[in-house]
Amino acid sequence: METLLSHSFDYLSSTAPQKIRKGLRQVEGLLAQLCLSKTSHGANKRQSMLLLGSTTLSPQSKKLSDLPSDLAFREFFKLQQSFQWNIAMRLVSCLERLLGKESNGTNDMLIIQTLDLIQGVLLLHPPSRALFSQEIYMNLFLDLLDPSNCPAIQSSTIMALVTSLLDQPQNTRTFESIDGLLVITSLFKSRSTSREVKLKLVEFLYFYLMPETNPPKISSSTSATNTAILGGRGKEVIAAFDRRRETVNGPEGGVGGAKGPKMDGPTRTTEEKQNLLGKHLSNVQDLVEDLKEGGGVFGVNGV
Template sequence: MQTELCPILEQINSVDVDRIWKGLKSLEAFLESLSPAVRKYHRSGIVSNKLASFRALQENFQYNVASGLLKTYSLLASSSETINDIYFAKANFLFSGLLLIHPESRLLFGNEQNMALILSFLDPESGSYKENLGVSFVSLLIHILIKDVRNMRLFEKNNGCQILIHHLNVNPAEVSRNQDGGNVTKDQSTLHFKVIEFLILYLSDESELLALPNNAGVHSVSVREKADLFRPKFPGIDDLIESLNDLNSLRSAPYLG
C-alpha cells in the first residue's frame, strides 16, 4: 500500500497544478477502492486487512493523507496560476471522505494554523476567499467538527462563528451584483441550507460528546455561550436557535399517520 500512496502524496504536494490534479484523481480512485471494505466494516464491524493497513499507515506522518491534503490547499492558494475552483472542490470532497474512513485525522485541526487555513477560504476578508465554494467548504467543516469538541474550540478561537454566519446574512441581490447567471439565488439558498445544517451540529449540547475519548479534558461551552459568539454579526441568533429547536422536535416526534 505504501507504493500506492507515495506517488499520490508526491503529486498532490507538487508545485505543478497539473500534477496536483492528477494526484487528486489518483487519490479519489484509491479511496474508492477502499469503499467495499468500509461498507463491510459498517455492516459487520469486521475490519478487512486492506482497511486495517490503510488506517495503520495514517498513523505515520510520512503516509498521512490528511497532512498531504492540507499542504495541497496551501500550494493551490499560493500558486501564481489561476486555479479552477474544481481543484478545491475535489480536495474538499476527498478530505471529507477521508475523515469518515480515518476520523483520527481530525486531530490535525487541533493545530490552529490548519483550522485557520480552511476558514480562510470562507472568509470574505481573506485573500484565499472562494466565493463560489461556500457549500463545499461548509460541508468540509461539518466533517472536521462532528463529534470533536476540541476542534469546535479552535473553530471559535479562529473567529469561525462570525465567518460562518456571514454566509447566512448575505442578501442574494447583493451576490447577484458580483456574479453572472440565473442560478445565483438558488446557489445562495443551497448555501443557506448548508449553513443551517452546520448550525444544527454546532449549536447542540456537548455533554454527550464529552464522554468520547478524543474529547477528554476539553473545556465545554454551553449553547448560550455559543450563541453569544454569533450575536455581534447576527442579532437574530436566538430566534434562529428557537427555529432549529422546533425543527429538531419535529424530526424526533413519533409519526401518527
C-alpha cells in the same frame, strides 16, 4: 498501499495542475475501494478495479460493521496513524499551495476536489481531525469562505469544516478563537452570497448549536473493537491520538489534570454557544427553538 500513497503524495506535492489532479484521483480511487468494494481476496480486488472504471455497474457499499474484519481498511487505518502516510496532512499541504495560486477555473476545481477528499478522509479516519485543532489549518477553511471565492468552493468548505468539528470540542474552540463565527455570519448576511451557500450556512449553524459531549471513555468492548481494527496496536494508537487532548485537559480528563464533572473537556452547551453566536446574529433564539423541536435540517442533508 504504501506504493500507491507514495506516488499520490509525489503528485500532490507538484506545482503542475495535471500532476495534482492525478494525485487527487489516486487518493479518490483508494478511498472508493475502501468504501465500495470487497477487497478481502485477490479476485475481488480485480473486480473492484473493474467496477470503479465502469459507468454501468454499481459497486456494493460496505457496511460499517464490516470494517473491523476488512483487511484493506485495517491496513489503511494503521498507515494513517503514521505521519509519513497520513493523507489528511498531504491534502492540507496541497490545499495551502492551491490557495497561493491565481484563481481560475482549473485551480478552483482542484480546490473543490481537495476539500471533498479531506471530508472523506476525516470521516474514514477520525483521529486526523486533530490537525484542525491548530489555528494554521483551521484558518484555511476561513480563507476559503472569503466572498471572492465561488459558491462551489464555499459549499465544499462548509462541509469539510463540519467534518473537522465532528466530536472534536477542541477544534470548535479553535474555530471560535479565530473569529470563525464572525466569518460564517458575515457570509450569511452578505447579499452577494448565493442561496445554495446560505442554506448550507443555516445547516452549519444548526450543527454548531448542538450541545457538545466529550468522546466516551474507552470501554473493554470498545477497546477490543479498536484492537481488532488496528491489528493488535489499539492501545498504542489510542494513546498517540489522545496525547494532544491530555495536554489540553490533563491526564485525569480535566483542565490541567483537575478532577470534577465539569472538567471533562472544553465542551459548551447550546445556551453557551447561543450567547456567542448572538453577538453576530440577531435571530439565534429562533434557530435554537427550531433545533429543539425538530433537530434542524442538518441531520437530513448534512454529514
